[in-house]
Structures are given as C-alpha cells and as structure tokens.
Amino acid sequence: MGKMTIQDKLALLSDAAKYDASCASSGTAKRGSRDGKGLGSTTGSGICHAYAPDGRCISLLKILMTNYCVYDCAYCVNRVSSDVPRARFTVDEVVWLTTEFYRRNYIEGLFLSSGIIKSSDYTMEEMVRIAEKLRAGGFRGYIHLKTIPEASPELIERAGLAADRLSINIELPTDASIRAFAPEKDPAGIRGAMGKMRLTGEDYSERSYKGRRRGRFAPAGQSTQMIVGADKADDRDILGNASRLYGAYGLKRVYYSAFSPIPDASAVLPLVDPPLMREHRLYQADWLLRFYDFTLDEIVTRDADGMLDLDVDPKLAWALQNRDRFPVDVNRAEKAMLLRVPGFGTKVVDRILKARRAGALSLEDIRRMGGRTRAAKPFVLAKGHHPSAVLDSADLRSRFVKPKQLELF
Amino acid sequence: MFAPRLPRLGTGTAWRDAARRLAHVPPSEVDWGWEDAGPSMFDAPLPEPRDFSVPKPFVSLAKLLVSERSGRGFTLAHTLLHRLARERALLSNRADPQVAEAERIAKEIRRDLHKMHAFVRFREMPGQGARRRFAAWFEPDHRIEEAVADFFVNRFGDMDWAIVTPEVTTTFEDGTLSQRAVPATRPDDGDPLEELWTTYYSNIFNPARLKVDAMRAEMPRKYWRNLPEARAIPSLIAGARGRVASMQAAAPRPARARPEEDAMPMDLFANAGSLDEVRSAARGCTLCPLYADATQTVFGEGPQDAPVMIVGEQPGDREDLAGRPFVGPAGQLFDEVAVKAGLDRGKCYVTNSVKHFKFVQKGKRRIHQKPNAGEVRACTTWLEQELTLVDPKVVVAMGATALHALTGAGQGILKRRGTVERTHDGRPVLITVHPSYLLRLPDPELRAAETERFRADLARVPELLDS
Numbered sequence: 075m076g077k078m079t080i081q082d083k084l085a086l087l088s089d090a091a092k093y094d095a096s097c098a099s100s101g102t103a104k105r106g107s108r109d110g111k112g113l114g115s116t117t118g119s120g121i122c123h124a125y126a127p128d129g130r131c132i133s134l135l136k137i138l139m140t141n142y143c144v145y146d147c148a149y150c151v152n153r154v155s156s157d158v159p160r161a162r163f164t165v166d167e168v169v170w171l172t173t174e175f176y177r178r179n180y181i182e183g184l185f186l187s188s189g190i191i192k193s194s195d196y197t198m199e200e201m202v203r204i205a206e207k208l209r210a211g212g213f214r215g216y217i218h219l220k221t222i223p224e225a226s227p228e229l230i231e232r233a234g235l236a237a238d239r240l241s242i243n244i245e246l247p248t249d250a251s252i253r254a255f256a257p258e259k260d261p262a263g264i265r266g267a268m269g270k271m272r273l274t275g276e277d278y279s280e281r282s283y284k285g286r287r288r289g290r291f292a293p294a295g296q297s298t299q300m301i302v303g304a305d306k307a308d309d310r311d312i313l314g315n316a317s318r319l320y321g322a323y324g325l326k327r328v329y330y331s332a333f334s335p336i337p338d339a340s341a342v343l344p345l346v347d348p349p350l351m352r353e354h355r356l357y358q359a360d361w362l363l364r365f366y367d368f369t370l371d372e373i374v375t376r377d378a379d380g381m382l383d384l385d386v387d388p389k390l391a392w393a394l395q396n397r398d399r400f401p402v403d404v405n406r407a408e409k410a411m412l413l414r415v416p417g418f419g420t421k422v423v424d425r426i427l428k429a430r431r432a433g434a435l436s437l438e439d440i441r442r443m444g445g446r447t448r449a450a451k452p453f454v455l456a457k458g459h460h461p462s463a464v465l466d467s468a469d470l471r472s473r474f475v476k477p478k479q480l481e482l483f
Numbered sequence: 484m485f486a487p488r489l490p491r492l493g494t495g496t497a498w499r500d501a502a503r504r505l506a507h508v509p510p511s512e513v514d515w516g517w518e519d520a521g522p523s524m525f526d527a528p529l530p531e532p533r534d535f536s537v538p539k540p541f542v543s544l545a546k547l548l549v550s551e552r553s554g555r556g557f558t559l560a561h562t563l564l565h566r567l568a569r570e571r572a573l574l575s576n577r578a579d580p581q582v583a584e585a586e587r588i589a590k591e592i593r594r595d596l597h598k599m600h601a602f603v604r605f606r607e608m609p610g611q612g613a614r615r616r617f618a619a620w621f622e623p624d625h626r627i628e629e630a631v632a633d634f635f636v637n638r639f640g641d642m643d644w645a646i647v648t649p650e651v652t653t654t655f656e657d658g659t660l661s662q663r664a665v666p667a668t669r670p671d672d673g674d675p676l677e678e679l680w681t682t683y684y685s686n687i688f689n690p691a692r693l694k695v696d697a698m699r700a701e702m703p704r705k706y707w708r709n710l711p712e713a714r715a716i717p718s719l720i721a722g723a724r725g726r727v728a729s730m731q732a733a734a735p736r737p738a739r740a741r742p743e744e745d746a747m748p749m750d751l752f753a754n755a756g757s758l759d760e761v762r763s764a765a766r767g768c769t770l771c772p773l774y775a776d777a778t779q780t781v782f783g784e785g786p787q788d789a790p791v792m793i794v795g796e797q798p799g800d801r802e803d804l805a806g807r808p809f810v811g812p813a814g815q816l817f818d819e820v821a822v823k824a825g826l827d828r829g830k831c832y833v834t835n836s837v838k839h840f841k842f843v844q845k846g847k848r849r850i851h852q853k854p855n856a857g858e859v860r861a862c863t864t865w866l867e868q869e870l871t872l873v874d875p876k877v878v879v880a881m882g883a884t885a886l887h888a889l890t891g892a893g894q895g896i897l898k899r900r901g902t903v904e905r906t907h908d909g910r911p912v913l914i915t916v917h918p919s920y921l922l923r924l925p926d927p928e929l930r931a932a933e934t935e936r937f938r939a940d941l942a943r944v945p946e947l948l949d950s
Binding site: 093107109112122126136346347428431435439440443 | 846
C-alpha cells in the first residue's frame, strides 16, 4: 500500500472516533485571544459548529491519534482482532489540522483519543505532547483528552494541565461485562484512575496562603461513557452505576452510547439497529436524578424489570404511577413538587415561582412562559383549570403514547 | 407624535439616547423605525433627556431587542421601559404578554447570534503581512452585526479577518475593529481546507443513527448554502441505510469474548509469600458485596518489618479515591497525634479491618456506613495475612470494628480502651478509640480532653515495645 495522505488518515481516524458520544466544549475556564498573541477563546456553554445527518452536534475535531491497538475489546472497531485498515497521525499533523480547522471557525477545539500502542505510558505521552504543543503555539481553544487509566500519574497530571477536560470510559455498565467484553481492561483500575483524577483536581483548586493557584487541572472536569445495549445490563444497573460515578468522582457527565453495528464486528455482539430511544430515556432519567431530586427507586421500579418505559418519558411515567400526588396547584405548590409535573423544566418552574407573586396563573400564562401545557394539563390545577376526572381516567397513559406508524408498502 | 429614526450602525446607543427622552411618553405616541425604512410622517423634536435608573435585566434585554429586523423590538423595549416606571418587578413576570413577547424575540436574537458564532466559515485570503488574512460571508436573520463582532475579536485575535453580510462589512486588521454599513453580495470563493473538513464531516457521521429531522432542527436548510460541508449531506443520507445493512450482513467474526462471570476466580493463599503478592491478590477481592460499589481495595501500607501495626475500621471517601489508608481527615488527625505520642508513622504498618469503603449515596455525597459482622469476618482473611507477614510486636486497635476483628468482641470499647488484650494469635493489642470518633464530638472542650486521652493511649506503644 502506498503512503497515506493526511486526507486518508483523517477519514480513517475520524471514522474510528465516532463511537464516542461526547462532543461537549462547555464549562471550562474563560479564555480569549483579544491580546493578539494567540488563537482561540472559550465560551460558557460551548458551540456546535455543524450537525451531521445523525442529528449529533459537531463541536470538536474528534479523532484518534491512531487506531492501532493492542487490546481486544469486543465492542470496539479498533480491537486488535479487527481487519480494519490502520493509520497513525504524527504530533504535527494533529496540531496542524486542529489549528487550521479552528482558524476557519469549523471547530471549538480537539477531542483526542487513541488506541493503545507499545504501552499505556508511551501512548499517553504522545497524546499529551500534542496538547502541550498546541498550547505552546498559543492555542486557547478547547482540548479534551481521553485518558488511559494505566498511564502514570505524572502523565495524567501533565494531561490535565494542558487539557480542559479529561475522560476515561467505563465502557460497560457492570464489572462482569467489562471482564467479558474488554478482557484487558480492569474496572477497579478505571475507577481508581477516576478517583485519582478527582483528587488531583482538588489539589490544584486549593489556593496557597497568598491566594495563588499552582495552575488549573482540567477545568472542565472529567466525564465518562457507557455503552448501552451491547450486554444484558438493565436500565437500573446502568443508572445505578452512573449515580455512583457522579457521587464518587464528581463527574460532569456520564454519556450513554447506544451500541451501533461496527464494520468487521465480533460475533458476540448484537448487530441490530442501535437502541436510540433507550439511550434517550436514559439521558432523561439521568437528568431527573441530578437536577429534579428523583431517586433511582422512583424512576426504575421493580415491577418494570428494571427497564425504563420506552413509550413515555420517565417523569410522565412516574406521574402516571403516582396519581395520588396530583393534581398540583401551580399557584401554591412548593418548588420540589412543581419540578415533578410533566412538562415543567427547571427554568419554567423558576419562572412560575416568580410570576405567581404578581397574580394567579392560568394554563395559558404557563404556556407563554415556555411550559409544555399539553403534558402538564391532566396533572395541575391553575386559574380556570381543573383536571377533574381526566387524572383518574384509565386511558390517560394512552393519550401520551404515539400510535406506532404502520409499515408502508 | 414622535418618530425617532435609528441608524444601521450605532443602533443601541441611538436607541438608548432616544429612550431617555421618551421614557415618560406613552408608546402609542411614538413611531419607532429604522433610518433606512424611509422618513416618517411625523417629526416632532424629541423632549430633553431625563435621568432615571432601570433594573439591570432590562439593559441586557433591550440590547437584544434593538437588533430585531422589523423594528418591532424598538417599540417593545420602549413599552417595557415605560411600564417599568410604575412596575419595578415587571420583568420577573413572564406571564405578562408583553414581557413574554419581548423574551420570545430576545430568544430568537440569541439563537441568531449563536448560529452566527457557529456557522461563519472563514476562507483564507492572499496576503503579505505577518498576520494571516481570512474572510467570510454570512446572512443573519436579524441586524446582529454589532452585537456579534466581539465574539470574533476575542476568538481570532492573532489574524486579520473580514465578515461580510448583505448589509454590513466588519473588518479586523492589526487588532482594530471597524464596521461599515455597505451593501454586498455573496462571493464565490472557496478554501482548499474545505475538502478536508468535508472528509471529517462525512466520516464522523454514524449511518446507523440517521436522524435527519434532528439535524435540520439545529442546522436549518437556509444555512446550508454557506456551509461547505453541507454539500455532502444528500449523499450521506442516501447511502446510510445501505452501509448499515452491509455491516449487518457481513459475516461476524468468531467470538473471542470470554464468558460472563460474576467474580474473578480467587486463589487466596497460593502466593502468600510476600505482602506485595497478598496486596495484588486482594485487588480482585469479592469475598463480600462491598467491592461492587467501592472504587478499589484499600490495602494496608508500611514496612513489612514494622514493629507496630495500626488497625482502623475501613477506608473513607478520600481513602477510597486515593487507594491508600489513612489519608482523609481522620488519618490526618491520627498523624498529628501520633507525632505528639512519639510514634513515627513511617515505621508503622497502617491498615483497616475492612478493605473496601462502605457507604450510602445521598445525592452526590457518599455517607460512611459501619461495616456489619459478615463483612468484617470476610475481610479478616486479609487482616490475618497482614498480621502473619508483618509479624508486629504490638497491634493497635482503633475503634470497635478493629477491636472486633482482632479479638472477636467489639463491645464496651470505652471501658476497654487504654488496656492491652490479646489477638487470636496471641499478640498484644493496645485498645483505643478511632480518630473519627474525636472528629464527631461537637463540644470543643470534650474533644480536646478526648484527643489528649487518645494521645496518652498511643504514647503507651513505645513502652509496650520495650517490655
């Protein structure tokens, strides 16, 4: 085979990177280049520069440094036993692509991941060199480095000083699945590295007696990803693991990635269409756990076999099963209960609390503030509105379930 | 009737100046408009400006509203300003129809700004200077050129650039921003990097997840003609189903995954030759259920020939994260007191009765839980191997759990503290409280007294070693 062009490599190494769900560029330290001495800036919530036809945001140049890998993880397109063509970027190539794309306003920065070559430390150091070289050249955009759990603490520290975010993928929801599908990976080692990362971040955030900081370690924090639908774990396993990860390691995000068919797949995996609705419901449940004060037991009940309802969102599902807690009076109820009303998000609840001081609210008022009143209607009392018998009607659930589309000939 | 006319550039300042003159005038008597929309039928001179204050949220809301293309934003901002004189809390009432409409328009403008941040595509221009030159064409929905410029100044500080819209040309040269209201038409240039960018765009797309509506909601078709990558969209959509089908049809390779197992096979005593070997065997311990939720096994540490072994209860939150015993608040207190008692921690072997962190999760916090008898019993496997291999002259039991693990009975710790008993295998055990007990005492005096007793207990270790 002839020498690969940078375009060949880019095609291969971005194709291999697309199974990582995260593309966030949010929540990092504020930086800019109005001083004229560098390139780039960061914004609070990040920017999606394009959307692919899969509906996903493209914010970062998401590539692998190389797709050569010594590991044999069944779910991964880059595993050693796969027949995909291999390539490797040089440090300079990645630096060039990142800055040239950035200058044209295609991207917010770089998300660099890699197969494991030679050793964990060798691979991690090559990745860290890319981030350090970008920073030395005045690059002030966003950098996310995938971290190799077995890499030495010194390298992880260097990675955190150059990057905005670090992440280690937990990959699968249970330790047993990790051992079955990713035989070279060690779940306790992954958790240990996440713990170490949290402690290092906390060390760096402490100020000296003069109020100075030693530097900033991964200011956008750490995240992880779990593949959904490759093993037999149920939603309860997945969400339980996620909330442990949030609690123990202060993760900014747990990403759920529906397993999708890969080229040259291993026979142990289901080559069905990715369970996108399940993935969506998991994100909704994750939000309820983190921002709406729901507990795991409320969201995934035992009588549903530990799975979320695919037809209705988890908050509506909870409301349908707990109708004795409704109707909620939008003009009197406490914040905690308003947050449990289907169709009301955190912003709308804050608006309701402020607006109702000026007078009683009707459903129309709430619709104007951005509340989804169609969902809320059966569950609330408002000025001029009482759900009466609707709340108790047996077919309430079916009102919210879209009829399945019939196959067309 | 007043009829202020606002310029295409400097709009915000001009609106603010007119608004200071007209705040007390009912909105029905003012006909706001853009200069370029032509003169008004009315031209009464504006009243003298008055000084007054407005709530902060109004300032940022008005800044957005004046970019609204139809001119409706001017009137709406004026209406709110007029009402604010009597209704100071007006803006917090999102149920008010005028506030709601202003917020709806502001949201539309914010989206327009955000899309411009996202979808401007620079093309490199020839140039000889030290700074590279780029230019872009963009068609915003609203008149946001002034509001958006600072974003690009802060982002592309080290290059010269121009962003041209049908109505305004913005340039940034040698660090200086300038804007001119001149009509322009869309250029036809390209950039050689666009091919590489389209390669990336096409390959990062996952055909198994086709969701065209979700893409169009965030990247509506009206933007496509100025996005080089959008030219690839039709063929990506057309080929998606076929690509997935061929992946599914390709014969899967033989399985290499191992069967799922609940636990690693454990060979507890096979390699019990050195502490390091026991430590590495303990890493995979699944003898009790605590391993499932904890980060890792926290094994003891210290010299293998240490004369003193300190035994605590179990690792806490910090120990669990760090993978080392006695590094959290209780460990730090122990270190402090131990120094005062003449104990050198570096010469002690420190460990816990239970090697995994037991906790319940409350929101994002992990609250420590006392291990039960079964968990303590399971973990004595490791503690006994540590005792055998370190072979200390004196063992210190800190707290009831350690006392239970070492002597078989943990009751009455406060009565037994300060005394010396024997382990199962006959070693002297000095009994004392756990330092976390001291941390939990609310009364500072009692705490000081108890800390002193704890020090006195530890101070007996050297004499026990000598005897």
